[in-house]
Amino acid sequence: MPAASPDPHRRSEQSRRAILAATVELVGDLGYEQVSIEAIARQAGVGKQTIYRWWPSKGAVTLDALDESLDAVVDFPDTGDIVADLRTQMLGVSRLLTTRVGRVYQGLVAAAQSDPRLSRAHLDRVIEPAVLACRRRLATGVERGELRADIDLQGLIDLLYGVIYYRLLLHTRPLDDDQIDAVLEIAFSGARPGRPR
Amino acid sequence: MPAASPDPHRRSEQSRRAILAATVELVGDLGYEQVSIEAIARQAGVGKQTIYRWWPSKGAVTLDALDESLDAVVDFPDTGDIVADLRTQMLGVSRLLTTRVGRVYQGLVAAAQSDPRLSRAHLDRVIEPAVLACRRRLATGVERGELRADIDLQGLIDLLYGVIYYRLLLHTRPLDDDQIDAVLEIAFSGARPGRPR
Amino acid sequence: MPAASPDPHRRSEQSRRAILAATVELVGDLGYEQVSIEAIARQAGVGKQTIYRWWPSKGAVTLDALDESLDAVVDFPDTGDIVADLRTQMLGVSRLLTTRVGRVYQGLVAAAQSDPRLSRAHLDRVIEPAVLACRRRLATGVERGELRADIDLQGLIDLLYGVIYYRLLLHTRPLDDDQIDAVLEIAFSGARPGRPR
Amino acid sequence: MPAASPDPHRRSEQSRRAILAATVELVGDLGYEQVSIEAIARQAGVGKQTIYRWWPSKGAVTLDALDESLDAVVDFPDTGDIVADLRTQMLGVSRLLTTRVGRVYQGLVAAAQSDPRLSRAHLDRVIEPAVLACRRRLATGVERGELRADIDLQGLIDLLYGVIYYRLLLHTRPLDDDQIDAVLEIAFSGARPGRPR
DNA sequence: TGCTAAACGAGACGGTACGTCACGTCTTTGC
DNA sequence: GCAAAGACGTGACGTACCGTCTCGTTTAGCA
Numbered sequence: 107m108p109a110a111s112p113d114p115h116r117r118s119e120q121s122r123r124a125i126l127a128a129t130v131e132l133v134g135d136l137g138y139e140q141v142s143i144e145a146i147a148r149q150a151g152v153g154k155q156t157i158y159r160w161w162p163s164k165g166a167v168t169l170d171a172l173d174e175s176l177d178a179v180v181d182f183p184d185t186g187d188i189v190a191d192l193r194t195q196m197l198g199v200s201r202l203l204t205t206r207v208g209r210v211y212q213g214l215v216a217a218a219q220s221d222p223r224l225s226r227a228h229l230d231r232v233i234e235p236a237v238l239a240c241r242r243r244l245a246t247g248v249e250r251g252e253l254r255a256d257i258d259l260q261g262l263i264d265l266l267y268g269v270i271y272y273r274l275l276l277h278t279r280p281l282d283d284d285q286i287d288a289v290l291e292i293a294f295s296g297a298r299p300g301r302p303r
Numbered sequence: 304m305p306a307a308s309p310d311p312h313r314r315s316e317q318s319r320r321a322i323l324a325a326t327v328e329l330v331g332d333l334g335y336e337q338v339s340i341e342a343i344a345r346q347a348g349v350g351k352q353t354i355y356r357w358w359p360s361k362g363a364v365t366l367d368a369l370d371e372s373l374d375a376v377v378d379f380p381d382t383g384d385i386v387a388d389l390r391t392q393m394l395g396v397s398r399l400l401t402t403r404v405g406r407v408y409q410g411l412v413a414a415a416q417s418d419p420r421l422s423r424a425h426l427d428r429v430i431e432p433a434v435l436a437c438r439r440r441l442a443t444g445v446e447r448g449e450l451r452a453d454i455d456l457q458g459l460i461d462l463l464y465g466v467i468y469y470r471l472l473l474h475t476r477p478l479d480d481d482q483i484d485a486v487l488e489i490a491f492s493g494a495r496p497g498r499p500r
Numbered sequence: 501m502p503a504a505s506p507d508p509h510r511r512s513e514q515s516r517r518a519i520l521a522a523t524v525e526l527v528g529d530l531g532y533e534q535v536s537i538e539a540i541a542r543q544a545g546v547g548k549q550t551i552y553r554w555w556p557s558k559g560a561v562t563l564d565a566l567d568e569s570l571d572a573v574v575d576f577p578d579t580g581d582i583v584a585d586l587r588t589q590m591l592g593v594s595r596l597l598t599t600r601v602g603r604v605y606q607g608l609v610a611a612a613q614s615d616p617r618l619s620r621a622h623l624d625r626v627i628e629p630a631v632l633a634c635r636r637r638l639a640t641g642v643e644r645g646e647l648r649a650d651i652d653l654q655g656l657i658d659l660l661y662g663v664i665y666y667r668l669l670l671h672t673r674p675l676d677d678d679q680i681d682a683v684l685e686i687a688f689s690g691a692r693p694g695r696p697r
Numbered sequence: 698m699p700a701a702s703p704d705p706h707r708r709s710e711q712s713r714r715a716i717l718a719a720t721v722e723l724v725g726d727l728g729y730e731q732v733s734i735e736a737i738a739r740q741a742g743v744g745k746q747t748i749y750r751w752w753p754s755k756g757a758v759t760l761d762a763l764d765e766s767l768d769a770v771v772d773f774p775d776t777g778d779i780v781a782d783l784r785t786q787m788l789g790v791s792r793l794l795t796t797r798v799g800r801v802y803q804g805l806v807a808a809a810q811s812d813p814r815l816s817r818a819h820l821d822r823v824i825e826p827a828v829l830a831c832r833r834r835l836a837t838g839v840e841r842g843e844l845r846a847d848i849d850l851q852g853l854i855d856l857l858y859g860v861i862y863y864r865l866l867l868h869t870r871p872l873d874d875d876q877i878d879a880v881l882e883i884a885f886s887g888a889r890p891g892r893p894r
Numbered sequence: 895t896g897c898t899a900a901a902c903g904a905g906a907c908g909g910t911a912c913g914t915c916a917c918g919t920c921t922t923t924g925c
Numbered sequence: 926g927c928a929a930a931g932a933c934g935t936g937a938c939g940t941a942c943c944g945t946c947t948c949g950t951t952t953a954g955c956a
Contacts, residue, residue: 219410268469276430539942552765659859922930922931925926
């Protein structure tokens, strides 16, 4: 397979990396609002124009910076036990959000509140792939009879991931193991009494 | 008994109202980031210093402005049917967040991402009272045998309200009736098959 | 002749003194521009309104504060030697302007540059009385034959006091004894050669 | 010979000119105190930062603005008649100070009262060159025997220019022809009687 | 001696300008 | 011809004072 042909006056990969790294570092350490594009350029040893040339806004840089840190988490395991697999994945996400990546993500969501294009990009590039992967895993669970066939998959996904966002954005601490268990217990067994377990 | 001595130089209620009203209007119309304190002062016909005298930041003004719009929603009905009552309340919240108040709330949460004191105030003044009211209503449901006695109430609350935040902050449209039904169905009956309904 | 009717609720002499004293102290120490009316009120332990009630501007307060420090200097001695008497008086003025009073005076003149009413008041209350006193002493000198009868008295006064202002306002150090002698030598004997001394 | 390395990012001559022109216009028309840096920036069509980048204060801008208007006046004619030449120059200065330049100069001196660095700059860039030029012309007069050899040149200069400052800063009208003649008469022939003319 | 009205301290108010920071654009120089 | 450097016009930041306007609280003179 031949290498993709590079642009003749191609952008500097080195600058790109430096910018994204500086973004993660600064936003992770100081918080999104406290970081200016000028500061990122300074930290990355790059001219401001080089940022403006390739990204429309600080939020867009942040999204790109985040993107590379998030790839791993989208994968869903499939051990045959749907609840255990969800627990594994949710725990992974919760833990990742405990690190600097969490601060960056908080910043991204904050920025997206006032920037529809950024919000759109966030949905397209982060949320939708994750939801799709989750939905596929849940569908497998339905096929195998682990889940009720009439379940509203979107509702289930919203329920499970809503908790994580709620915790992240309200700055209550991320879910720990027990809390994830409690949430999964309710989601899969229901809150009403009388169900045989 | 002498009358309590009133403050000699008390703050102007008229200015306070004008500032909060201007904040709701501007943030609701233009979005949080697009609104400056100068614009709020201008719109309210007030000096900037009058804002800075009484609030530490734009976020704090926003929280106060929101506070007054939110009082109604905290109340939980008690008709004897816990699921129906939750549906009523969640629908009320979802609908309120469809209005300008929703934009204001998005702004508040965004601001709180970079301002720990504001985040704290948000939790204390908005989240905690709402959660408490919800918990009380759920506790009543447990007493009446409508809910499993061993349920994790906090987990249930996180689950239900997490969905709302998830929708609000990701700018997917707020929950409609059917979606609320689907969420409640899962939360109260569980996703696993085999439960008699 | 009936006594002037005093105000029934007359102004506080104590406050007046405190304000003028605070003005001399602050302006003398920090410089005119660096002192605000709020600072004077603070320093004097007085409400702002008490200043605004009695003076139209900071410059007016400064003029009043100065006025009391300047009374002594207007007096001209008359020992029979016009040059010696002028030397005595000019030296007194120059020395006074070395103290805090000098800084206050600099402030007054600066303020008067942008405030015609203040400039007018300065002329009427400070300059004119001093010039008048000087002119009277010079007239005596003319009568006694110490001065040429055809001399332009105003020109002579301008010349002598112009030097003092020039030094004060350009912040070159005030005239010392020798410099005053040199100036008087020129003014009274002329710069052209050939005059018998 | 290698070219001197030019600054890579040099300042805009156009903005500099616009700022100085706006300063002369505004200060000349409205008075120094009445003009803010914001107004100068507005009038010049320039950002405030561009002023603050290159000047430390309004006074410094004013000094630069003045500087260019003052170059012509420093020159002393030399017709061989020292008194006539001084009359020519003093009249030129007095007339210049009747124009907008006079208002600007009043503002500069006022500002210098509270700003030692500005005062220093004023002395170095305006006063000293003028005094030097005057001293040179007077020295020529001494050499030619027009002036007494033992005259105190600095005292004579202070005397002559003190009058002009006195008039300018006290807002009595600038010297006219006759007044300059009177002053020169005294300075060069003295106030005492008996001198042959 | 108690009443009344001004002057008082305090300080909130609507404003203007301050001097700083960051924005996003533009231009110049160097690799 | 992209990248660094950084000046530019713009505009918001948060602060300091402006001069005006209440507030209660002295404090005098008149009753």
